[in-house]
Amino acid sequence: MTPNEAPRSRAAGAPSDHRHLLDVAGLEWGQLRRLLDVAGQMRAILATPERRSDELRGTIVATLFYEASTRTRLSFEIAARALGAELLSFDVGTSSVGKGESLVDTLRTLRALGADVVVLRHERSGAPWLAARAFDGSVINAGDGWHAHPTQALLDLSVLSARIGGADGSLRGRSIAIIGDLLHSRVVRSNLHTLIAAGASVRLAGPANLVAGFADLADALTREARARSGDAAGSAQLVASIDAALDGVDAAMALRIQRERLSGGEIDSLEGYRRDWGLTEERLAARAASGCLVMHPGPMNEGVEIDADVADGQRSLVLDQVAAGVPMRMAVLSLAARGELP
Ligand code: CP
Numbered sequence: 001m002t003p004n005e006a007p008r009s010r011a012a013g014a015p016s017d018h019r020h021l022l023d024v025a026g027l028e029w030g031q032l033r034r035l036l037d038v039a040g041q042m043r044a045i046l047a048t049p050e051r052r053s054d055e056l057r058g059t060i061v062a063t064l065f066y067e068a069s070t071r072t073r074l075s076f077e078i079a080a081r082a083l084g085a086e087l088l089s090f091d092v093g094t095s096s097v098g099k100g101e102s103l104v105d106t107l108r109t110l111r112a113l114g115a116d117v118v119v120l121r122h123e124r125s126g127a128p129w130l131a132a133r134a135f136d137g138s139v140i141n142a143g144d145g146w147h148a149h150p151t152q153a154l155l156d157l158s159v160l161s162a163r164i165g166g167a168d169g170s171l172r173g174r175s176i177a178i179i180g181d182l183l184h185s186r187v188v189r190s191n192l193h194t195l196i197a198a199g200a201s202v203r204l205a206g207p208a209n210l211v212a213g214f215a216d217l218a219d220a221l222t223r224e225a226r227a228r229s230g231d232a233a234g235s236a237q238l239v240a241s242i243d244a245a246l247d248g249v250d251a252a253m254a255l256r257i258q259r260e261r262l263s264g265g266e267i268d269s270l271e272g273y274r275r276d277w278g279l280t281e282e283r284l285a286a287r288a289a290s291g292c293l294v295m296h297p298g299p300m301n302e303g304v305e306i307d308a309d310v311a312d313g314q315r316s317l318v319l320d321q322v323a324a325g326v327p328m329r330m331a332v333l334s335l336a337a338r339g340e341l342p
Pocket residue numbers: 068069070071072073143152297298299
């Protein structure tokens with residue numbers, strides 16, 4: 001599977017029983033609205049003195065992360081506990097993966113130990129689809145290679161919907177810029193689907209060698225959305241500069257320069273990258289709508305793709321994004337257990 005491929009779980013041959021969340025490609029606004037609503041119910045649980053329910057009592061949730069994570073892993077673990085599930089926090093680094101055990105054998109082992117749900121992050125695009133065929137339970141994609149990060153897109157949508165959404169929570173009439181290293185970003189590939197489905201106009205921008213394929217992807221997704229939803233459809237376009245991306249936007253998301261995925265030569269220097277593509281207060285003040293909100297999925301390279309005063313400033317939703325991960329991931333785990341994922 002190439003990163004810009006957008007398989008529908010059913011088309012890709014994964015089980016179609018609504019226990020898995022592999023991707024957000026192809027989801028429609030009504031399905032996203034349901035996820036936002038269930039996340040709202042989970043926020044209400046988190047606001048009670050107990051901060052938990054026992055909806056998933058007796059369920060074992062395993063977190064299986066082959067790549068580093070802070071936000072996604074911890075928020076899934078908090079979410080599982082808040083629903084009363086037992087947690088198997090699998091440490092790939094000290095496991096038999098180091099002896100060469102395959103992903104499929106690891107999943108079969110977790111199932112034999114009683115795991116009902118696997119939350120999987122893997123460096124290979126498509127690994128969750130393989131997992132869904134091998135694991136006789138629920139598989140939740142917590143990020144696969146450059147390809148997809150469905151729960152990040154869902155939590156980003158929940159934050160934007162709450163802050164700048166219309167009466168129905170949709171983003172119709174809103175413009176969102178996503179700026180930076182698109183090429184290596186599973187976050188942008190998933191956000192494109194959810195933001196367009198929510199009706200937003202998305203503007204993409206980044207250095208020429210880090211946006212390969214995105215003009216075509218943006219056009220294809222816009223055409224699909226128009227065919228599906230007519231005038232209510234959102235859209236996406238690749239623009240040539242950060243200034244064009246920021247022009248009048250309601251929210252701007254900076255993407256991390258993924259130094260661990262660069263092969264060398266993609267950017268001249270970090271200073272040059274900040275100069276040409278960095279989200280700075282000066283640029284936002286000059287170009288964006290007044291009150292433009294700022295997002296970053298984290299972790300951030302402050303002083304490179306985003307300045308520290310922007311990340312920590314009044315416009316910033318960075319910590320709102322982190323906090324929104326818990327109720328959204330509770331919603332995903334709850335719907336997985338009920339077999340009601342879209
Ligand atoms: N946004 C995100 O996926 O962060 P982590 O890598 O810390 O989970």
